[in-house]
Amino acid sequence: MTDSKLTSQGAPSGFNWKPLVTNQSTILVAVILLLAGVFSAGSYGSFWDVSVFNNILTDWGLIVLLAVGQTFVVISGGIDLSVGSTVSLSGVVAGVVMVNWMHLDLNVKNEAAIGPLLIALLVCIATGVAVGLLNAFLVNVVGIVPFIATLATLGGGAGLAIIWSGGMPLQGPNFYGLVNPIKIGEISLSPISFAVLVVAVVVTIAGLFLAKARFGLYTYAIGSNSFAAKAAGINVKRHLTWVYVVSGALSGIAGMYAYTRLGSGSPSSGAGLELQAIAAVVIGGTSLMGGSGKMLGTILGAFLLYEVQSGLLMVGMDPNWKQVIVAIMIAGAVGIQGFSFGQRRK
Amino acid sequence: MKRTLRSLAVLGTVAALALTASGCAQGEKQLTIAFVMGAESDPFFQAMKVGATEEAAAQNVKLVWQGDPSHYDVATQVPIVDSVISTKPDGLVLIPTDPAGLQASSDKAVEAGIVVANVDTHTEDTSKAVIFITGDNGDGGAKAADAIANAIGYTDGETYQVVVGLTSATATTNVGRLDGFKAQVAASYPGIEIVDVAYSQSNPQTAASNVSNWLTKFPNLKGIFAIDGTNASGAAAALQAKNLVGKIALVGYDAYPANVELIKAGVFTALIAQDPAEEARQAIRAIVAKIRNNEDPASHDVVIPNVTLDANTSAADLTKYTYVAN
Amino acid sequence: MTGELIYEVKNVSKRYGSVVALDGASLKLHAGEVIGLVGDNGAGKSTLVKVLSGAHKPDGGQIFLDGVERSWESPRDALESGVETLYQDSGLAPHLTVSENVFLGREKYKKGILGWFGFLAKKTMEAEAQEDLEKVGIAFPSANRPVSQLSGGQRQAVAIGRAVSWARKVIILDEPTNHLGARQAGEVLQIIRAAKAKGLGVIFISHTLPHVLEVTDRIVVLRLGRIVKDSPTKDYNNDTLLGTITGTIQTIKVEGD
Numbered sequence: 001m002t003d004s005k006l007t008s009q010g011a012p013s014g015f016n017w018k019p020l021v022t023n024q025s026t027i028l029v030a031v032i033l034l035l036a037g038v039f040s041a042g043s044y045g046s047f048w049d050v051s052v053f054n055n056i057l058t059d060w061g062l063i064v065l066l067a068v069g070q071t072f073v074v075i076s077g078g079i080d081l082s083v084g085s086t087v088s089l090s091g092v093v094a095g096v097v098m099v100n101w102m103h104l105d106l107n108v109k110n111e112a113a114i115g116p117l118l119i120a121l122l123v124c125i126a127t128g129v130a131v132g133l134l135n136a137f138l139v140n141v142v143g144i145v146p147f148i149a150t151l152a153t154l155g156g157g158a159g160l161a162i163i164w165s166g167g168m169p170l171q172g173p174n175f176y177g178l179v180n181p182i183k184i185g186e187i188s189l190s191p192i193s194f195a196v197l198v199v200a201v202v203v204t205i206a207g208l209f210l211a212k213a214r215f216g217l218y219t220y221a222i223g224s225n226s227f228a229a230k231a232a233g234i235n236v237k238r239h240l241t242w243v244y245v246v247s248g249a250l251s252g253i254a255g256m257y258a259y260t261r262l263g264s265g266s267p268s269s270g271a272g273l274e275l276q277a278i279a280a281v282v283i284g285g286t287s288l289m290g291g292s293g294k295m296l297g298t299i300l301g302a303f304l305l306y307e308v309q310s311g312l313l314m315v316g317m318d319p320n321w322k323q324v325i326v327a328i329m330i331a332g333a334v335g336i337q338g339f340s341f342g343q344r345r346k
Numbered sequence: 347m348k349r350t351l352r353s354l355a356v357l358g359t360v361a362a363l364a365l366t367a368s369g370c371a372q373g374e375k376q377l378t379i380a381f382v383m384g385a386e387s388d389p390f391f392q393a394m395k396v397g398a399t400e401e402a403a404a405q406n407v408k409l410v411w412q413g414d415p416s417h418y419d420v421a422t423q424v425p426i427v428d429s430v431i432s433t434k435p436d437g438l439v440l441i442p443t444d445p446a447g448l449q450a451s452s453d454k455a456v457e458a459g460i461v462v463a464n465v466d467t468h469t470e471d472t473s474k475a476v477i478f479i480t481g482d483n484g485d486g487g488a489k490a491a492d493a494i495a496n497a498i499g500y501t502d503g504e505t506y507q508v509v510v511g512l513t514s515a516t517a518t519t520n521v522g523r524l525d526g527f528k529a530q531v532a533a534s535y536p537g538i539e540i541v542d543v544a545y546s547q548s549n550p551q552t553a554a555s556n557v558s559n560w561l562t563k564f565p566n567l568k569g570i571f572a573i574d575g576t577n578a579s580g581a582a583a584a585l586q587a588k589n590l591v592g593k594i595a596l597v598g599y600d601a602y603p604a605n606v607e608l609i610k611a612g613v614f615t616a617l618i619a620q621d622p623a624e625e626a627r628q629a630i631r632a633i634v635a636k637i638r639n640n641e642d643p644a645s646h647d648v649v650i651p652n653v654t655l656d657a658n659t660s661a662a663d664l665t666k667y668t669y670v671a672n
Numbered sequence: 673m674t675g676e677l678i679y680e681v682k683n684v685s686k687r688y689g690s691v692v693a694l695d696g697a698s699l700k701l702h703a704g705e706v707i708g709l710v711g712d713n714g715a716g717k718s719t720l721v722k723v724l725s726g727a728h729k730p731d732g733g734q735i736f737l738d739g740v741e742r743s744w745e746s747p748r749d750a751l752e753s754g755v756e757t758l759y760q761d762s763g764l765a766p767h768l769t770v771s772e773n774v775f776l777g778r779e780k781y782k783k784g785i786l787g788w789f790g791f792l793a794k795k796t797m798e799a800e801a802q803e804d805l806e807k808v809g810i811a812f813p814s815a816n817r818p819v820s821q822l823s824g825g826q827r828q829a830v831a832i833g834r835a836v837s838w839a840r841k842v843i844i845l846d847e848p849t850n851h852l853g854a855r856q857a858g859e860v861l862q863i864i865r866a867a868k869a870k871g872l873g874v875i876f877i878s879h880t881l882p883h884v885l886e887v888t889d890r891i892v893v894l895r896l897g898r899i900v901k902d903s904p905t906k907d908y909n910n911d912t913l914l915g916t917i918t919g920t921i922q923t924i925k926v927e928g929d
Contacts, residue, residue, distance in 0.1 A: 043563070046562070046563060049562050051558075051561070051562040052559070052562050054558075055555065055558040055559050055562060058555070058558065059551075059555050062551065085416075088387075088416075105607075106604075106607060106608075106611070155415065158387065158415045158416050159386075159415050161387070162386050162387050162392075162415060162416075166392060167386065167387060167388070167389050167391070167392030168389040168392060168602050168603055168604065168669065169389075169550070169579050169602060169604045170604070171603075171604035171607060171608075174586075176583075176586050176587040176589075179587050180587055180588070180589075208791075209789075209790075212791050212792060212794075213789060213790040213791045213792060214779055214781070214790035214791075214792060215790055217768070217772060217776070217779065217792060220765070220767055220768060220772075221765045221768055221772075221776055223767070224765035224766055224767035224768060225764065225765040225766065227759070228759075228763055228764055228765045228773075228776070229765065229776070230727075230747060231725075231727070231747050231757065231759055231763065232751075232776040232777035232778075233746075233747060233748035233751045233752070233777035233778075234748075234776070234777055235746075235748070258551060261551065261554060261583060261587070262550055262551070262554060262579060262580065262583040263582075263583050263586060264579065264583075264604050266550050266579060267387045267416075268385075268387045268388070268416055268548055268549055268550060268576060269549065269550055269551055270549075271387070271416045271417070271547075271548050271549045272417075272547060272548070272549060273549070273551075291765070291766070291767035292767045306555075309555065309559075310555075310559050313542070313544055313556060313559045313560070313563065314559060314562070314563050316542060319544050319545055319556075320515070320545070
């Protein structure tokens with residue numbers, strides 16, 4: 001803080017990682033490790049298998065895209081319920097484009113599928129952006145509260161996904177290798193797949209923009225006090241439009257991720273995911289009141305959700321316990337927020 | 347072209363049946379029949395809608411198709427059913443998402459003079475419904491057990507690990523199929539051990555995730571019974587992603603076009619198919635006969651058998667049983 | 673003591689539905705001058721502040737800055753022209769740090785490609801915020817603390833410091849001494865004097881009449897949306913000012929009415 005020369009030189013040592021890390025994140029890491037221990041004991045060690053982490057990360061890759069977009073929206077003081085149906089809708093649109101328009105089928109496999117999949121990715125992002133623009137229009141121009149506006153697009157998106165797919169999964173070209181661990185030769189190097197790697201890069205960039213750039217600062221400012229933000233000369237409506245567009249675009253990428261995972265554009269692939277995404281955000285320590293939250297918390301929160309899902313299955317517990325455990329974690333996360341806020345005010 | 351021919355054939359049959367059933371359909375007042383199904387996003391109901399629409403047109407019936415877009419859930423279905431009843435249709439085809447939860451609404455409809463039919467699943471007391479039509483879920487489950495045993499080359503004295511992917515613990519179709527599967531395993535294949543079950547909550551992603559985790563937990567897994575279309579899609583994706591096609595027997599349910607394709611690709615050992623369109627046709631026919639001629643169906647509970655589709659099934663049969671989208 | 677005319681509104685009015693909030697108000701502000709704007713609740717002070725700061729567009733009347741007629745489309749418009757406003761109780765974002773609040777809307781960016789993407793030079797801003805606040809007489813242990821961790825008086829000091837350090841011509845302070853203790857209020861009045869010495873035109877809105885009498889050069893009294901008196905501060909004492917506000921003292925209509 002005292003030496004401004006360091007930053008003006010842009011030296012890496014001057015890079016401040018502190019805002020990325022909060023107490024909540026430390027607690028989440030502890031919970032993740034604790035649960036790993038419990039699941040490991042319950043499954044006689046098989047929880048530590050690399051492929052378990054591949055499974056968790058594969059699930060994580062989808063939900064974290066939604067949760068990252070949701071983090072921006074929630075910090076800005078809004079909520080985006082449409083993300084789940086945007087996954088279904090964009091996945092279906094990807095299927096329609098490849099199957100019905102490009103006339104490709106599931107025999108287009110592996111490397112040959114990369115071209116069509118890239119085109120489909122662009123179409124998915126465009127679909128997500130369109131949903132985001134519609135949300136922003138309803139919130140900013142029509143003046144509907146975000147909860148209701150995005151509830152409407154949630155229903156509309158789900159309906160269109162069913163209509164355009166005829167209610168059936170659209171099976172088209174795919175490269176399942178993208179969701180499998182990256183291999184060099186025959187040796188699997190890590191539990192990380194190419195798709196998860198791409199998601200990790202996207203999530204890191206989004207996290208940096210939230211913590212370090214004007215985009216994030218304005219998001220916090222609007223969620224904290226939109227009147228003050230406006231008085232400071234921020235174009236609040238334009239910024240909120242961008243926030244919903246980012247959430248939509250990330251949901252579109254998630255739609256393509258779901259397509260690659262299933263090998264088809266399924267109208268039910270996003271069912272219920274909006275609640276998972278919001279759960280990840282809340283467990284990660286972001287306040288639903290807006291103005292505060294950290295991307296690292298969201299990333300860990302999403303991981304925790306799927307660690308629990310995989311862990312319960314590995315241990316052989318009734319999977320319905322997942323909902324109970326997630327509920328406890330949400331209550332705990334909100335409790336910690338209230339506690340640390342109270343401490344600070346003293 | 348094939349589809350057109352098939353539709354024509356269906357229409358012809360339907361028309362003939364309609365004439366024999368109701369004497370003369372022409373000149374009759376148009377009836378309104380509400381059809382409340384489980385979840386619009388489920389291809390099973392899409393296929394059912396095709397049958398219902400065809401039959402309604404043939405019988406001079408106005409069809410009101412209703413249901414939640416994506417959640418197969420009693421909480422969302424009850425208000426839909428209640429608001430449909432308040433519009434006073436002549437008949438109601440109801441696919442209850444929960445046997446107890448929909449009983450009150452069903453009774454209310456009967457009291458209001460609406461003729462009720464249950465399709466696929468039923469309320470606790472079906473006596474006031476004019477007909478209950480379902481695929482034989484127990485028989486379908488048994489057929490799935492046969493298909494898995496056949497695919498893994500079952501021999502007595504060996505043990506085989508098998509898992510079952512479900513959508514929910516309470517859906518009556520899921521329960522019926524699982525019971526049939528377990529009964530058949532107990533009776534004929536004692537060496538098959540059902541080591542785990544898990545729920546997909548109507549999302550194929552969750553189904554895929556469950557199967558991926560099983561593949562890790564049970565390295566010697568021999569077979570997977572995916573109890574409905576959603577689980578079948580998810581399980582097929584997981585096996586393809588892990589390059590285990592052909593190494594683990596996968597028996598699915600519901601003839602989604604995408605999944606029928608995957609029989610040919612060897613991903614599915616077999617698919618157990620229902621005939622949802624036929625269920626819908628028979629339900630509408632029974633309601634129309636009751637209202638126009640006060641005729642009760644020959645039998646109150648109608649069971650439409652399931653069929654096993656596999657690599658040996660003829661192309662014509664595959665086409666016949668594949669669910670058709672609107 | 674006071675310089676050129678810098679900010680002027682002529683005959684502005686504003687109605688919300690059938691309610692006339694402001695009825696033909698006129699006001700002149702000179703460089704290095706502090707005007708007190710007083711009136712009872714609902715007299716139209718907040719509306720006049722919003723018109724002056726660009727938050728609301730008047731239904732009628734004219735606004736001149738440096739003799740040029742202006743029409744503010746947004747607060748940003750007014751800000752960029754040098755008119756800074758501190759709003760009553762809501763000027764800061766509590767979750768942001770002191771320096772983030774001071775620089776909000778006018779951030780400094782990192783050099784090179786990162787800056788092009790909007791990455792912020794946080795350390796530079798923290799150092800400069802500290803410096804700017806010290807210049808107007810506010811000392812802080814650290815500019816990277818969230819505003820929510822500050823006391824009410826500290827928050828107000830940050831808000832005023834922010835406004836004073838950015839203002840180039842005019843600064844509008846809406847109830848800056850509200851909820852403050854005597855010592856903290858005294859510090860705020862000191863900042864107002866510093867702003868005046870800097871040559872800024874200051875509009876000071878307050879209910880606390882002793883503060884108004886202490887720091888202003890001229891006092892404008894609003895009642896029921898109209899300006900009923902506009903005289904040098906020496907013409908008032910506590911009682912006559914109160915009487916003018918409540919209407920128990922009859923006022924001669926001011927010029928232009």
